[in-house]
Amino acid sequence: MQGPLCLWLLLLFYGSSFASPYDGPLYDSSAYTKCKRRPEEPLYGGGVLKDEALNFQPIVDDSGSTVYWPAFVLQSLTQGTLYSFSSWVQINGASSALVRATLMTEHTTYNCIGTVVAKHGCWSFLKGGFEITSSSNLSLLYFQNSHDRDINITISSASLQPFTKQQWRMNQQYKINAERKRAVTIHVSDEQGERLQGAGLMVKQVSKDFPFGSAIAKTILGNEPYQNWFVERFNAAVFENELKWYATEPKPRQLNYTIADQMLEFIRANQIIARGHNIFWEDPKYTPEWVRNLTGSELQSAVSSRIQSLMSKYKEEFIHWDVSNEMLHFGFYEQRLGPNATLHFFETAHESDPLATLFMNDFNVVETCSDESSTVDDYIARMRELKEGGVSMDGIGLEGHFTIPNLPLMRAIIDKLSTLGLPIWLTEIDISSTLDKETQAIYLEEVLREGFSHPSVNGIMLWTALHPNGCYQMCLTDNNFRNLPAGDAVDKLLKEWQTGVEVGQTDEHGAYSFYGFLGEYEATVTDGKKTAKSTFSLCRSDETKHFNIQL
Numbered sequence: 374m375q376g377p378l379c380l381w382l383l384l385l386f387y388g389s390s391f392a393s394p395y396d397g398p399l400y401d402s403s404a405y406t407k408c409k410r411r412p413e414e415p416l417y418g419g420g421v422l423k424d425e426a427l428n429f430q431p432i433v434d435d436s437g438s439t440v441y442w443p444a445f446v447l448q449s450l451t452q453g454t455l456y457s458f459s460s461w462v463q464i465n466g467a468s469s470a471l472v473r474a475t476l477m478t479e480h481t482t483y484n485c486i487g488t489v490v491a492k493h494g495c496w497s498f499l500k501g502g503f504e505i506t507s508s509s510n511l512s513l514l515y516f517q518n519s520h521d522r523d524i525n526i527t528i529s530s531a532s533l534q535p536f537t538k539q540q541w542r543m544n545q546q547y548k549i550n551a552e553r554k555r556a557v558t559i560h561v562s563d564e565q566g567e568r569l570q571g572a573g574l575m576v577k578q579v580s581k582d583f584p585f586g587s588a589i590a591k592t593i594l595g596n597e598p599y600q601n602w603f604v605e606r607f608n609a610a611v612f613e614n615e616l617k618w619y620a621t622e623p624k625p626r627q628l629n630y631t632i633a634d635q636m637l638e639f640i641r642a643n644q645i646i647a648r649g650h651n652i653f654w655e656d657p658k659y660t661p662e663w664v665r666n667l668t669g670s671e672l673q674s675a676v677s678s679r680i681q682s683l684m685s686k687y688k689e690e691f692i693h694w695d696v697s698n699e700m701l702h703f704g705f706y707e708q709r710l711g712p713n714a715t716l717h718f719f720e721t722a723h724e725s726d727p728l729a730t731l732f733m734n735d736f737n738v739v740e741t742c743s744d745e746s747s748t749v750d751d752y753i754a755r756m757r758e759l760k761e762g763g764v765s766m767d768g769i770g771l772e773g774h775f776t777i778p779n780l781p782l783m784r785a786i787i788d789k790l791s792t793l794g795l796p797i798w799l800t801e802i803d804i805s806s807t808l809d810k811e812t813q814a815i816y817l818e819e820v821l822r823e824g825f826s827h828p829s830v831n832g833i834m835l836w837t838a839l840h841p842n843g844c845y846q847m848c849l850t851d852n853n854f855r856n857l858p859a860g861d862a863v864d865k866l867l868k869e870w871q872t873g874v875e876v877g878q879t880d881e882h883g884a885y886s887f888y889g890f891l892g893e894y895e896a897t898v899t900d901g902k903k904t905a906k907s908t909f910s911l912c913r914s915d916e917t918k919h920f921n922i923q924l
């Protein structure tokens with residue numbers, strides 16, 4: 374099993390900076406979100422837990438009392454290693470309960486390294502992981518249910534697989550090569566169809582397939598340096614606040630789309646795609662003040678006008694709509710309009726703009742698993758509920774407001790979300806301003822690599838709209854568009870994730886081959902005095918793209 378895969382890694386790394394063979398572990402992206410009668414085999418044959426027995430350990434909880442929870446005793450964990458963790462979980466004593474895995478070392482307690490909503494009578498899959506800040510000789514990895522101690526937790530097929538930083542990076546690179554690039558062979562022939570050996574070729578990537586962008590604010594209007602800076606880098610945007618209800622209808626029936634329209638002009642003028650953010654925001658704090666006071670039919674009518682006005686005005690303009698923002702954390706509309714309010718929002722939005730992909734969008738889903746409002750299983754349950762309610766088109770929005778990222782956990786959660794088979798976007802990536810700028814940049818790069826290398830992630834947006842008095846958490850540049858460390862990190866990755874200019878000559882078969890990042894290309898062929906120009910595009914596929922140019 375390992376043999377051929379390793380060979381693939383070798384082949385795919387050829388030509389990149391990783392030219393040496395890779396014999397480390399291959400990341401296992403298996404994930405399950407349905408409760409099963411029997412647990413599957415442990416990933417990696419159990420990894421370092423292969424011969425470890427689970428036993429009950431006394432754990433002192435927040436209130437100071439001792440509870441016995443199932444635990445693994447781990448002898449040595451090393452700093453700088455990424456640990457991927459998974460297990461199957463079943464409970465007794467309730468029909469369903471949130472089970473959390475925690476890691477306690479002699480130095481620190483990592484409150485959450487994975488969660489699962491486990492059930493009685495069938496097995497659920499928990500997937501997560503961790504990195505630790507200092508090596509540990511003795512630690513406990515235990516499972517607990519925070520709310521009800523009468524619940525018994527049973528564990529099966531547990532697995533803990535370590536990856537060195539380099540192995541993790543190799544696995545990312547392998548996925549990037551396999552999913553974000555494609556092999557191309559260009560065939561050059563003359564008018565008679567004779568293949569031409571030694572013809573000169575220059576191939577240039579002119580656009581990128583992967584949507585990568587940032588939030589923008591009205592500060593971009595009339596600001597040519599900001600506009601140029603943005604257009605040079607990004608092919609996707611989202612308006613930070615300017616489409617929100619409080620911005621477009623500050624007072625009842627006083628609709629004002631002036632700013633949004635001007636921002637949209639900038640978008641159109643530069644062939645950028647834009648996400649629509651957002652129709653409703655469930656957080657009462659960000660509901661227009663005049664809406665906060667409405668109830669019953671008045672609220673219903675205000676809500677209908679909002680959706681009608683916004684969606685008819687911008688039909689087909691935005692690629693996505695965040696319909697009911699942050700609904701895992703807040704419930705302004707459902708509390709007032711009943712449990713089906715969200716479903717109706719999605720239905721109405723879909724009728725108004727049938728081709729837009731409708732998104733859920735929430736925080737603390739990939740950032741951490743400590744937030745019990747927004748565990749991956751809650752997200753999935755909500756998504757399934759909407760689907761069963763008849764919502765036809767939808768996508769998974771993960772905000773990604775990180776502090777210290779936990780990459781194995783982030784990847785594990787995306788693996789679980791991938792089982793839904795829906796587009797996943799990282800919609801608001803940033804790193805907390807509680808960290809210094811250098812650290813923000815390091816973590817940002819890690820998170821972006823993780824996102825770009827996950828095959829199910831369809832696009833990445835940064836939450837870095839520029840404000841002269843400071844950005845939300847993180848600016849990429851200063852006010853004169855000189856890069857801050859985070860800006861350097863982004864520029865480095867933008868460069869790494871595009872094909873440089875390829876220059877070469879056709880071989881004895883009249884062909885020239887290379888690996889290119891997905892996107893649009895321009896090829897120029899020269900043979901003697903003759904020159905031909907042509908364009909082609911590389912889109913996602915396992916097959917080599919063949920392309921003919923005649924001189």
Ligand SMILES: *[C@@H]1O[C@H](CO)[C@@H](O)[C@H](O)[C@H]1NC(C)=O
Pocket residue numbers: 465466523524525
């Ligand atoms: C939990 O396990 C204990 C010890 O095995 C057992 O006495 C108890 O009945 C179990 N509780 C439930 C709810 O299954």
Ligand SMILES: *[C@@H]1O[C@H](CO)[C@@H](O)[C@H](O)[C@H]1NC(C)=O
Pocket residue numbers: 479508509510
């Ligand atoms: C771990 O064990 C090693 C060797 O036994 C010892 O040198 C080291 O101090 C221990 N570290 C901790 C944190 O206890």
Ligand SMILES: *[C@@H]1O[C@H](CO)[C@@H](O)[C@H](O)[C@H]1NC(C)=O
Pocket residue numbers: 629630631632
């Ligand atoms: C709409 O907003 C623009 C930009 O803020 C403002 O200049 C204009 O006066 C507003 N129009 C109305 C009718 O309030």
Ligand SMILES: *[C@@H]1O[C@H](CO)[C@@H](O)[C@H](O)[C@H]1NC(C)=O
Pocket residue numbers: 662663666
């Ligand atoms: C909303 O209600 C509060 C308290 O009932 C009132 O003080 C406030 O003026 C109202 N706001 C609006 C915009 O109607």
Ligand SMILES: *[C@@H]1O[C@H](CO)[C@@H](O)[C@H](O)[C@H]1NC(C)=O
Pocket residue numbers: 711712713762
């Ligand atoms: C919500 O929608 C479902 C499915 O359409 C329906 O069966 C149910 O009665 C509705 N509930 C309420 C409170 O309107």
